[in-house]
Amino acid sequence: MPSISVKGEKMPESPIRKLVPYAEKAYKANKTVYHLNIGQPDIKSPQIAMDAVSQHNLEILAYTRSEGSEAYREKIAGYYNRNSIMVEANEIIVTTGGSEALLFAMGAVADVDDEIIIPEPFYANYNGFATASGVKIVPVISKIENNFALPPISEFEKLITPKTKAILICNPGNPTGYLYSLEEIQTLAKIVKKHDLFLVADEVYREFVYDDLTHHSILQIDGLEEHAIVIDSVSKRYSMCGARIGCLVSKNKAVITTGLKFAQARLSPPTFAQIASEAALQTPQSYFDEVIVEYKERRDTLIEKLEEIPGVKVGHPKGAFYCIAQLPVKNSDAFAQWLLEEFDVDGETIMVAPAAGFYSTPNMGTNQIRIAYVLNKDSLINAVNILKKALEVYVD
Structure with a gap:
């Protein structure tokens, strides 16, 4: 057998x-x-997104570009710019959900048996993505007694080895709901710059922040341009989980070039879902x-x-x-x-x-x-x- x-x-x-x-x-x-x-x-889900699909005038449901349609990527860049995250369309790859963006990120920065440090508990599928990529997760434990705050910098540094390629965070966090402060983001920025690592941030819950607090994207940190990779998705933002549209965002040209090769291997993200997601960007505040x-x-x-x-x-x-x-x-x-x-x-x-x-x-x-x-x-x-x-x- x-x-x-x-x-x-x-x-x-x-x-x-x-x-x-x-x-x-x-x-x-x-x-x-x-x-x-x-x-x-x-x-x-926003009605404007649902209407965009039902009112389409396509005669052929064709492939789109592997990196996603240019019109959609331009509008995603506009969304980021409005949120004080300055990126361009050519720094974005549209993916089949945030899940595929994470797979592309792991594939772009780590080889088999390389290591990625992740504060735990973390989104359960990171385990699956790491297994599929042949990457080893090295956990740094955050505790419920501290409300799952970022562990001390010393806890990260003692885990870094020649195999370490990146630190991955989810901000705000799934499953904890923890929101990283600006000081914590800056601490992580210092670590990755000191040890020449990537900082990957899963920011799919960016809009969901409470108590008059502010979300700080890693793409807003000066000097982190070559280190920062953001994972994003329409799933939660617009209550469009079934659309399966996300994106990988980085100002590191090598990351985008490499990620695009993975995107080409799967051909293209789904056309109708991109139409819905592009329309969803017009959702009012x-x-x-x-x-x-x-x-x-x-x-x-x-x-x-x-x-x-x-x-x-x-x-x-x-x-x-x-x-x-x-x-x-x-x-x-x-x-x-x-x-x-x-x-x-x-x-x-x-x-x-x-x-x-x-x-x-x-x-x-x-x-x-x-x-x-x-x-x-x-x-x-x-x-x-x-x-x-x-x-x-x-x-x-």
Whole structure:
């Protein structure tokens, strides 16, 4: 019998999606499931984007350029410029989601067995992208006790080896909701310049910042032009996860030239999705203002209710729409499965993402879950009440 590749065997399951079969069984048992497990916003996509697709006049659904259409890239550059991030269209590669941008970035800067340092917990699919690229993730641990703040510079520097090629951050963070301060970004800039590394920033949640704080892009830091690579996406910004359109942005010409070779190998990003994404750039600021108010209220509601549960410790997110909660259980994987298979309150239960999959260090996050506050406030309150009642009766 033919054997599966070692790489395939090592490819991790998604902690966000691996419980789907148990959720489907819950549906068949006529249970209502509150989905706290996945960052799929319930906010409507901008109508202008939907109309652009329905009103198209294309006669042939043809390939676009491998780097994305020139018109779209020009408008993306305009979006960045309006946000005081000065880039040009030729410094942008349109990708099939932020996921492909991350794969292109890893492929451009690291060879097999090279290392990328990432503060953990981190977006679970970084593990998968690294495995697919043959790259080794070297974690530097941030802790819930410090609200997942950037670890000291000494913690990074003792991990740097001749194999280290980059530091990767998510800002604001998935799964923690942590927002890096300007001082922390400047600290990272000093490290990568001192050791001649790349700094890759996943900035897909840039718009989702609360408490009158400010997001600082690595592309705004003077002297970082040759080191900075930004990953971006329309998925969360415009609630267009299904469009699968993202981009890789860098002022480093070698990075863009190399990334384009990876883009040419997959031919081109999808045409209709680019049409929708280009139109979405005309979305008025009022759309985001309303979304931010809604998410802040959801965050505040969620954190308040979680902190009322005995034994639960929760990080306080300043951006994105996730938080990490530490539960009084030994194994959140088993607990999450039990919630779907064996527990309900009047026919209702919840689906959460076990947090161990957001770490690469073994045995970290085993008693934590990630919660996405993408449900309305009433649903969040119901979901947390279910969690509270579940913890009262659950036995490890």
